Amino acid sequence: MTAKPKTAPAPAATWTRKDLVSxxxxxxxxxTLVLDTAAAFKQVSAREIKxxxxxxxxxxxxxxxxxxxxxxxSFELAAFRLSADVVNISASTSSLSKGETLKDTARNLQALxxxxxVLRHSSAGAPLFLAERLESSVINAGDGAHEHPTQALxxxxxxxxxxxxxxxxxxxxxxxxxxxxxxxxxxxxxxxLGANVTLVGPSTLVPREFEKLGVRVTHDIDSILPEVDVxxxxxIQHERQRKEYFPxxxxxxxxxxxxxxxxxxxxPDALIMHPGPVNRGVEIDSEIADSPRxxxxxxxxxxxxxxxxxxxxxxxxxxxxxx
Amino acid sequence: xxxxxxxxxxxxxxxxxxxxxxxxxxxxxxSSLPPGEPFDEIDCSGLVIAxxxxxxxxxxxxxxxxxxxxxxxxxxxxxxGGFTSVVCMxxxxxxxxxxxxxxxxxxxxxxxxxxxxxxxxxxxxxxxxEELAPIGSMFxxxxxxLTDDGHCVQNHELMRxxxxxxxxxxxxxxxxxxxxxxxxxxxxxxxxxxxILGLPxxxxxxxxMIVMRNILLAGLCETPIHCQHLSSAxxxxxxxxxxxxxxxxxxxxxxxxxxxxxxSLQGYDTNFKMNPPLRAQSDVDALIQGIADGVITILASxxxxxxxxxxEVEFDMAPFGIVGLExxxxxxxxxxxxxxxxxxxxRLIAMLTIEPARLLRLDRGTLSPGVPADVTLIDPxxxxxxxxxxxxxxxxxxxxxxxxLKGRAVRTIVAxxxxxxxxxxxxSSVAAAASAL
Amino acid sequence: MNPTEPKPPxxxxxxxxxxxxxxxxxxxLRRIAHEIVERNPDPAGICIVGIPSRxxxxxxxxxxxxxxxxxxxxxxxxxxxxxxxxxxRIRPKLPMVVASHxxxxxxxxxxxxxxxxLFSGRTVRSAMDSIASFGRPRRIQLAALIDRGHRELxxxxxxxxxxxxxxxxxRVYVRFQAIDHVPDSVWMDKQ
Numbered sequence: 001m002t003a004k005p006k007t008a009p010a011p012a013a014t015w016t017r018k019d020l021v022s023x024x025x026x027x028x029x030x031x032t033l034v035l036d037t038a039a040a041f042k043q044v045s046a047r048e049i050k051x052x053x054x055x056x057x058x059x060x061x062x063x064x065x066x067x068x069x070x071x072x073x074s075f076e077l078a079a080f081r082l083s084a085d086v087v088n089i090s091a092s093t094s095s096l097s098k099g100e101t102l103k104d105t106a107r108n109l110q111a112l113x114x115x116x117x118v119l120r121h122s123s124a125g126a127p128l129f130l131a132e133r134l135e136s137s138v139i140n141a142g143d144g145a146h147e148h149p150t151q152a153l154x155x156x157x158x159x160x161x162x163x164x165x166x167x168x169x170x171x172x173x174x175x176x177x178x179x180x181x182x183x184x185x186x187x188x189x190x191x192x193l194g195a196n197v198t199l200v201g202p203s204t205l206v207p208r209e210f211e212k213l214g215v216r217v218t219h220d221i222d223s224i225l226p227e228v229d230v231x232x233x234x235x236i237q238h239e240r241q242r243k244e245y246f247p248x249x250x251x252x253x254x255x256x257x258x259x260x261x262x263x264x265x266x267x268p269d270a271l272i273m274h275p276g277p278v279n280r281g282v283e284i285d286s287e288i289a290d291s292p293r294x295x296x297x298x299x300x301x302x303x304x305x306x307x308x309x310x311x312x313x314x315x316x317x318x319x320x321x322x323x
Numbered sequence: 324x325x326x327x328x329x330x331x332x333x334x335x336x337x338x339x340x341x342x343x344x345x346x347x348x349x350x351x352x353x354s355s356l357p358p359g360e361p362f363d364e365i366d367c368s369g370l371v372i373a374x375x376x377x378x379x380x381x382x383x384x385x386x387x388x389x390x391x392x393x394x395x396x397x398x399x400x401x402x403x404g405g406f407t408s409v410v411c412m413x414x415x416x417x418x419x420x421x422x423x424x425x426x427x428x429x430x431x432x433x434x435x436x437x438x439x440x441x442x443x444x445x446x447x448x449x450x451x452x453e454e455l456a457p458i459g460s461m462f463x464x465x466x467x468x469l470t471d472d473g474h475c476v477q478n479h480e481l482m483r484x485x486x487x488x489x490x491x492x493x494x495x496x497x498x499x500x501x502x503x504x505x506x507x508x509x510x511x512x513x514x515x516x517x518x519i520l521g522l523p524x525x526x527x528x529x530x531x532m533i534v535m536r537n538i539l540l541a542g543l544c545e546t547p548i549h550c551q552h553l554s555s556a557x558x559x560x561x562x563x564x565x566x567x568x569x570x571x572x573x574x575x576x577x578x579x580x581x582x583x584x585x586x587s588l589q590g591y592d593t594n595f596k597m598n599p600p601l602r603a604q605s606d607v608d609a610l611i612q613g614i615a616d617g618v619i620t621i622l623a624s625x626x627x628x629x630x631x632x633x634x635e636v637e638f639d640m641a642p643f644g645i646v647g648l649e650x651x652x653x654x655x656x657x658x659x660x661x662x663x664x665x666x667x668x669x670r671l672i673a674m675l676t677i678e679p680a681r682l683l684r685l686d687r688g689t690l691s692p693g694v695p696a697d698v699t700l701i702d703p704x705x706x707x708x709x710x711x712x713x714x715x716x717x718x719x720x721x722x723x724x725x726x727x728l729k730g731r732a733v734r735t736i737v738a739x740x741x742x743x744x745x746x747x748x749x750x751s752s753v754a755a756a757a758s759a760l
Numbered sequence: 761m762n763p764t765e766p767k768p769p770x771x772x773x774x775x776x777x778x779x780x781x782x783x784x785x786x787x788x789l790r791r792i793a794h795e796i797v798e799r800n801p802d803p804a805g806i807c808i809v810g811i812p813s814r815x816x817x818x819x820x821x822x823x824x825x826x827x828x829x830x831x832x833x834x835x836x837x838x839x840x841x842x843x844x845x846x847x848x849r850i851r852p853k854l855p856m857v858v859a860s861h862x863x864x865x866x867x868x869x870x871x872x873x874x875x876x877x878l879f880s881g882r883t884v885r886s887a888m889d890s891i892a893s894f895g896r897p898r899r900i901q902l903a904a905l906i907d908r909g910h911r912e913l914x915x916x917x918x919x920x921x922x923x924x925x926x927x928x929x930x931r932v933y934v935r936f937q938a939i940d941h942v943p944d945s946v947w948m949d950k951q
Contacts, residue, residue, distance in 0.1 A: 015854060024519070040840060040857040049893035052843035061584045101636055123637035124521040125591030145640070146521030184521060309857075312843070317854045 016315040019131040019138040022147045023188040031192055034309050035157050044081055054312050055082035058115040063106075065091045065121040070276060071141050071150075074300070075118045078307035079293070084116070084315075088184045106130050116315045119143070138313040145179045150187035150310055152170050153274055154303040158192060159230055161302065162271055167194030169171065170227055174200040175234030175254060175283060176242070178207060182275050183234060187213055198224055201256055204245040204281035221256050225265045232273040233258055249282050258284045263291070271295050324348055324360050325739055327698065330367025334374060336680075336689035345372050347696040350739035354692045367700060370733060373672045374690050375407025375697025378648060379497075379679040380472070380551060380575065380623035383409075383440070385429065387416025392628040392717045394428070397648075398436035400626070400716035402743035405732025407697035408439040408687050409626075410679075413450065414473035420445040420456040422464035429465055437742040438735070439697070441467045441685065446485045446496065452476045455485060458654035462492040467683045470497035472551060477503055479536055486544040495682055497549045500558070501599070505760075510639060512585040512602040520588060522638065525600050527555035528574040534558045536570050538565040549682060552625050554580045554599040556609030563618045573682060574613075575621040578647060578654035581610050583722065588650075591635045593641035594722040597625075611658075615665035619680065622674045624651040628718030646716050650709055650723050650744035652701070656730025660703065664754035668703055700734040707731050713748070769943040772933040775950040780922060782937075782944040785905070788921035789818070792903050793825030795919050798874060799901075803830050806870045808903075809837040811887050812858045815875035817904050817936045822874060826896075837862045839873070841886035862894050870899040876934040878904035881915035906946060908932055924948065 015033055023031070044052055060079040062072050067090055079086045089109075092282040102121075109117060116137045119127045126143035142148040160166050171190050177183040177199050187210075190197050197215040199206050211217050216245055218224060225231075236256075238249050246252055253259070258272070263285065266272075272284070272294040280286040289296060325347040346356045356362055383397035392400075401409045411428065413419030419428065425442055432440035444461035447468045458469060469489055475498060475543045476482045489496055511517050513524025530553070537548040538561060553574045567571050579597060581725075584604050587595045593599060610717040613619040627644025634641050638646065642743050652675075659665045666674075680688030687697060709726045711719040734744040769778070780788070800806045803826060810819030816838055827833040839862065842855035863869065873887055884902060891897065903919035908926045926932060926948060933947040 037857050040859040041843075043840075043859040043861075044843070044893075047893045048895050051893060052890070054843045054845075101632070103635060121637065123639040125638040128591055129637060144521055145523075181521060184519070207518075208514065212515050213519070312857070313854060 009282060018314055019130050020149050020310050020314055021127045021140045022046065023152050023185045024148045028192045031189060034153055036310035037313060038157050038306045041308040045304060050081050051083055053083045054316050055084035058084045058315055059113060060084045060086050060116040061109050061114045062118045064090045065096060068120055074303045075307050078304055078311055082308055082311055089306060102126060105132060106134055110134050110136050116311060139310060139314065142181055145181050147185045148181040149185050150307050151182050152189040154299055154306040155186055155273060156189045157302045157306055158299050169195045169229040171195050171230040171232065172200055172224055172228040173232045174196045175236050176205045177201055177210060178205045180234050184206060186232060187215055202246045225262055228270060230271045230273060231258065235279055236283050253282055257282060258288055260285050260288060263288045273299060324356055324362035326356060326362050326364045327367050327372050328364055330372035332372045333669045333672050334690040335669055336677040337691060340669050347739045350696055352690050352692050352694055352696050361625050371701040371703055371736045373699045373701055374676045374688050376405050376675045376699045377408040377679045377688055378406045379410040379683060381409045381411055381626040383411045384628060385415060390630050394431050394440060395435040396715065396717045397497050398438045398440060400648040401438045403715045405652045405699045405735055406438060406648060407670050407699060407735060407737045409441060409759045410467060412470060412472040413445045418445050418450050420448050422460040425461050425464035425466055438737050442537055443468045443470050446471045446476060450474050452478060455488060458488055462494060468497050470496045472499045475499050475501045475533060483540050483544060483629045486540055486546045490546045495547060495549055497551050498537055499551050502532040504530045505529035505532060510596060512600045514585060514603055516585045527557050530555050530599055531557040531561060535560055538570055541570050541572050548573040552577045552599060553619060554602055554606060554654050556606045559609045559613040559618060566618060573621065574619050575623045576610050576614060576619050577623055577625045578603060578651050579645060581607050582654055591638045591696045593638055594645060594720055595647060596643055598643035611663050611665050614659060620674060620678045622655055624648050628716055629720050630718060634720050645720050645722060646718055650721060653728035653731050656703055657728040661729050664698050696736060696739040698736040699732050702733045703730045705731045767871060772947055773812045773949060775941050776933060776947040777950050778945060779924060779948055780946040785944045788905065789821050792919045792921060793822050793829060797826060797829055800870055803832040803834050806872055807835040807837050807863055809839050809873050810882060811839060811841055811873060811875040814934055814936060817938055818876050819874040822856045823843040835863055839887050839890050841883055841890060844889040866895045866897040868895050870901060871897045872901045873902055874903045877932055878917050879908055879910060881911045881913040884915050885913055898927050906932060
């Protein structure tokens with residue numbers, strides 16, 4: 001009896017989007033493609049000459065209406081390593097402060113033949129707004145409380161790199177979920193890749209409504225620590241807008257902070273993650289932030305690789321559609 | 324002299340629903356035409372002859388915001404929607420909080436409007452919710468109701484005094500029910516979709532809190548209050564219970580709150596951003612049920628024109644509201660009468676004629692002999708598609724462009740003169756500055 | 761049917777003609793291995809660098825043959841070329857990127873770039889460009905299983921398995937057991 005020939009491997013997913021606006025839009029195959037591409041680009045930063053010519057001659061504009069040094073620097077470096085030209089615009093230097101609308105500012109940028117616009121904005125939906133109206137590629141670097149796609153991508157990349165896979169893992173996201181774009185993007189990415197997600201935090205900041213997305217919600221951090229494979233801590237702030245949501249940072253830390261005692265109850269190879277910047281002593285004990293299980297710095301390195309991959313995929317070829 | 328021949332006359336005030344002719348003499352309804360005089364005739368076979376429709380919630384933006392709409396263009400939009408009388412909200416620039424602005428509007432309307440334009444006055448000075456506006460003087464200047472629409476008096480004591488003071492003049496109070504604390508910066512219904520989209524939510528309780536406030540004050544002051552643009556199931560439940568106990572509270576519903584849900588906001592299209600917001604399917608169902616069992620007695624549009632450049636911005640920053648006069652009747656016919664069969668045609672017409680007329684004590688909304696001949700001819704089965712480029716309104720901010728509807732006004736008659744008819748309206752776009760939706 | 765006789769491979773396209781079978785491929789690669797060893801006597805001084813995707817299989821085989829001859833296995837590497845392509849703008853689809861691996865210090869090494877088919881030469885140019893961002897190797901040589909002519913750049917192979925005259929529009933197909941799960945074979949479209 002002759003053996004049946006093995007079927008040829010499935011064709012790899014292709015990327016046809018000119019923009020990256022949300023994780024929620026992506027298929028699991030597209031997500032995996034970004035991660036695989038990022039793995040290749042991670043190697044570039046280990047070379048003597050950390051540059052490839054993939055985006056040579058292309059112009060990237062970091063348009064940060066909401067300020068951020070870390071994310072902007074990461075995108076800037078990613079663009080440089082792809083040989084693109086970079087310009088940084090922040091809200092105070094832009095005409096937005098003089099009353100020009102976002103749409104007009106963006107169209108002016110396009111008139112300068114900007115190939116990529118990386119947008120961080122405090123209004124949810126702003127990157128989609130631009131992506132629909134511009135021929136330039138639009139990359140969402142964070143829009144209000146909606147999404148922060150590259151953060152989620154680097155988070156799942158880090159998990160995959162350290163633990164070998166994402167499917168079947170139990171991931172806890174801890175902190176202010178309600179106002180967090182990182183939490184939303186992470187939830188979508190983790191669920192698409194087959195992980196189980198538990199959200200933890202004060203009931204005012206982690207409403208049960210989130211359960212409709214397919215995640216668990218608990219307000220008792222101690223009950224889940226021994227079960228989880230990954231702990232992702234979100235930065236907690238007690239600014240003016242949050243004062244009605246919880247009484248003080250001290251109370252937050254007592255009930256939800258990753259203290260030394262709590263960290264000791266984690267599985268030995270559980271990962272400790274944080275999108276940064278870290279509030280030492282608040283959401284995480286200072287020593288724990290520097291411990292071997294903490295992959296916070298890996299996240300930064302991987303963020304650069306992920307952003308190179310995203311820029312390569314969206315702007316490397318001439319995609320025209322938004323989906 | 325005009326004879327409307329052979330139409331289905333639906334005049335709820337006079338409990339009339341029959342095929343007959345309607346005579347109009349010297350601009351008034353008459354029981355018959357004087358014999359021997361020449362007259363014009365309109366064949367109304369297959370059409371409904373209704374009293375001129377009344378929309379008691381529109382924004383005509385004058386004085387001060389005429390880029391969005393003027394009294395003249397707003398009136399034309401009303402006529403194109405089949406409305407012969409409209410009631411304007413006072414949140415203009417400056418607001419209608421003193422008699423001279425009232426007079427300005429009335430005189431402008433007299434000169435330029437092709438339909439009857441009634442005006443409301445603000446409850447509080449500058450619509451700031453702190454001190455009573457000169458209600459008596461505004462009454463003398465001709466307002467038909469009081470409202471802080473766009474805003475809501477948060478101070479319950481002040482609202483109580485406003486109700487008691489307005490009672491002297493028998494001025495109805497219309498309230499935009501919104502509790503600022505609960506609503507906060509909300510821009511869409513607080514629910515599953517606001518969670519996914521990361522937009523601040525406007526919980527139903529924010530409306531219900533004030534509906535409850537109004538029910539209590541209506542009881543306390545023994546004066547009627549009318550709740551504008553109801554949007555939530557909870558509000559309907561509160562209303563049903565209060566009305567059953569005999570409280571003098573009424574409410575209106577706008578077409579978008581029964582045509583759309585918060586799911587439409589996925590694309591962050593600001594043409595779906597309204598106040599109060601589009602809510603969940605369960606709210607839509609409750610509103611339709613409330614209309615069907617008579618808890619909700621009035622229908623309106625909340626026609627809120629905005630320039631394209633004002634709406635085409637980030638979602639958080641866009642103004643709330645959509646135009647509605649030219650799609651209102653079509654949507655209500657299509658959804659309430661045809662699709663959901665919640666009410667029959669005579670009841671629909673009553674909710675747009677005699678019900679608002681009674682609330683505001685307007686001498687309109689009937690076809691009784693002797694009243695001014697405001698008449699709307701309706702083809703209840705006409706299938707058409709909404710085309711914003713043909714709107715008479717200066718603005719085209721609508722989520723309904725391209726939507727197929729069944730039922731439409733085909734002619735609008737004010738004081739015996741035809742001010743709009745479907746067959747004579749131009750098909751080309753009117754507004755110069757409209758950009759693609 | 762004799763169960764030990766290998767099944768004849770089936771053509772990848774209806775009009776394709778078999779150019780090299782498994783035996784011929786193996787002989788060619790063995791000969792290339794001998795030539796490499798002849799020109800580079802010290803096996804520690806070379807690194808066989810495969811160009812994805814099929815060049816990797818070629819490099820693996822050549823390294824195995826060298827090991828059989830010299831009893832020392834030479835270093836293996838991979839060099840991604842897609843990040844350095846000069847035609848990204850024209851291609852409708854983005855090529856898949858792969859992580860590159862080269863020994864940490866290539867300054868004293870002779871890198872032997874390996875690919876299955878040498879055609880326009882642009883892939884090899886991209887590979888050399890990519891290598892430049894790792895450092896400056898002592899020498900770069902080029903081995904190709906098939907040289908089908910029609911160079912668009914001044915590039916030539918140091919080691920060639922078979923010269924195959926083709927017209928520019930004829931397609932050449934290379935199949936490897938390890939990748940394609942069919943017997944090793946090289947085909948080309950009929951004229």
